[in-house]
Amino acid sequence: xxxxxxxxxxxxxxxxxxxxxxxxxxxxxxxxxxxxxxxxxxxxxxxxxxxxxxxxxxxxxxxxxxxxxxxxxxxxxxxxxxxxxxxxxxxxxxxxxxxxxxxxxxxxxxxxxxxxxxxxxxxxxxxxxxxxxxxxxxxxxxxxxxxxxxxxxxxxxxxxxxxxxxxxxxxxxxxxxxxxxxxxxxxxxxxxxxxxxxxxxxxxxxxxxxxxxxxxxxxxxxxxxxxxxxxxxxxxxxxxxxxxxxxxxxxxxxxxxxxxxxxxxxxxxxxxxxxxxxxxxxxxxxxxxxxxxxxxxxxxxxxx
Numbered sequence: 001x002x003x004x005x006x007x008x009x010x011x012x013x014x015x016x017x018x019x020x021x022x023x024x025x026x027x028x029x030x031x032x033x034x035x036x037x038x039x040x041x042x043x044x045x046x047x048x049x050x051x052x053x054x055x056x057x058x059x060x061x062x063x064x065x066x067x068x069x070x071x072x073x074x075x076x077x078x079x080x081x082x083x084x085x086x087x088x089x090x091x092x093x094x095x096x097x098x099x100x101x102x103x104x105x106x107x108x109x110x111x112x113x114x115x116x117x118x119x120x121x122x123x124x125x126x127x128x129x130x131x132x133x134x135x136x137x138x139x140x141x142x143x144x145x146x147x148x149x150x151x152x153x154x155x156x157x158x159x160x161x162x163x164x165x166x167x168x169x170x171x172x173x174x175x176x177x178x179x180x181x182x183x184x185x186x187x188x189x190x191x192x193x194x195x196x197x198x199x200x201x202x203x204x205x206x207x208x209x210x211x212x213x214x215x216x217x218x219x220x221x222x223x224x225x226x227x228x229x230x231x232x233x234x235x236x237x238x239x240x241x242x243x244x245x246x247x248x249x250x251x252x253x254x255x256x257x258x259x260x261x262x263x264x265x266x267x268x269x270x271x272x273x274x275x276x277x278x279x280x281x282x283x284x285x286x287x288x289x290x291x292x293x294x295x296x297x298x299x300x301x302x303x304x
Contacts, residue, residue, distance in 0.1 A: 003291050004039045005067075006060075008046035015280035021291040033059055042067055042287055050079030057081055065296070067286055069279040071145075071270075072220060073300045074193040087286050087296040091144050092278040093270030097218050097243075098149035100269035101188055102156075104241035105132055108214060108263055133157045138180055141190030141219065142171045149188065181208040186216060193220035194303040203228040206238060214239045218269045221246030226256065233259040243269040 006027045007013055016024035025036045029048055033056075042065045045053055057063065057080070065085045068076065073088050080086055107113065109130040118125035135158050139146045142164030150160045161180065167173030172180065181187060187209060191197045201215070201224040209215065217224055221244040232238045239261035248267060250256055256264065286296035 003041045003287075004036055004062075005042040005044065005287055006033075006037060006040045007044050011276055012044055012280055012283075015277075015284045016287065019284060019288050019291060022287060038062065041065060042290065044069065044283060049075040051075075054079075057084075065287075065290055067283050067296070069276075069283060072192060073304065074220065077300060077303050085296070086300040088298045088300060089279050089282045090298045092282040093275060094144040094148040096272035096275065097145055097190075097269040098152045099272070100243060100265070101149055101216055101218060101241070102132075102152050104216060104243075104263050104265075105135075105186065105214065108239060108241060109135075113263075135159070135185040136183065137161070137186040137188060138163065138184040139188045139190060140174075140177065141188075143190070145190040145218070146188075149190065177205075178208055181205065182210050184210070184213065186214045188216040189219040189223055191219045191223060192304045193222055196303075198222050199225050201225060201229070203231070206232045209238060211237055212239070214241060216241045217245075218243045220244055221248050230255050230259055233261055236260055239263075243267055 002021050002023050004023050004025055005016060007016065007024050008027060008029055010026065013024045013026050016022050023036070025034055025040065027033055027037065029046060037060060039062055040060055041062055043060060043063055044067050046069060063084060065087060066076065066080060068086070068088050071088050071090045071093055073086060076086055109132050111129045115125060133156055137153055137158050137160045139149055139160060140163045142162045146162050150162060153160050161184070162171045163174060163177055163180065164171040165174055189201065197219070199222065203225070206215070206228055215229070215238060217240070224246065226246050229240060233240060241263040243265050244267050245256060256262065282298070286298055289296050
């Protein structure tokens with residue numbers, strides 16, 4: 001038996017070409033579907049949202065599985081037809097995202113920006129800086145992202161603790177977060193956006209962090225209450241490294257642009273060379289399981 005998979009680009013066709021029992025059919029979003037679409041069991045929507053795809057679902061009578069190329073599923077949860085399965089691309093972007101966190105922390109502690117500014121001004125600005133060595137790092141999110149970051153931080157002689165939804169060996173439970181915040185130099189957010197995590201980093205959360213600590217968000221912007229963070233940054237008590245913000249993209253007149261102690265990039269932590277190839281490698285493995293009669297490993301249950 002052969003299953004038909006609709007893929008949005010030539011990279012997808014190439015990635016699935018060698019899978020047994022899989023026929024990859026190229027389609028273009030927003031254009032008429034190819035005749036083979038009537039048989040499609042699997043859809044790869046590229047980076048479009050479920051709301052954009054509602055009309056598309058109606059033209060795919062045999063569709064059973066939606067395979068995302070992103071690790072986050074918040075734009076799709078609750079939006080797909082009843083009975084349809086949804087699988088993420090968890091595992092594709094963990095390495096590059098963890099790398100971004102390390103780069104951001106090194107830039108902050110070693111004051112890379114001040115040295116770069118001095119270079120542009122032709123000033124020999126020699127001074128000592130802080131260091132990542134010995135820092136206590138709390139990673140909130142014990143999935144693929146969190147585990148990869150832990151492996152990358154430990155060679156810097158940091159002390160890393162991880163928090164997950166449920167406590168287990170080597171992982172603290174979410175109920176312990178309030179008591180952990182005050183004893184860590186860095187708090188890294190690596191959680192999915194769900195009803196439980198939306199707005200979890202509020203004024204109370206930030207107030208519990210120790211003076212001089214760094215908040216790092218590579219999760220989703222709405223995990224942090226932006227107004228509360230801006231208020232803390234204005235005082236200079238905390239610093240932050242943000243790859244995601246709320247709202248996104250950030251308006252030109254938003255106060256975050258002028259916030260002190262902020263390292264900011266435009267949602268690019270996972271956007272490293274080869275990202276699409278890594279995404280399709282995970283997607284291909286998920287589809288191969290489906291074609292062999294198994295359920296994909298990255299199925300979304302409930303909100304995540």
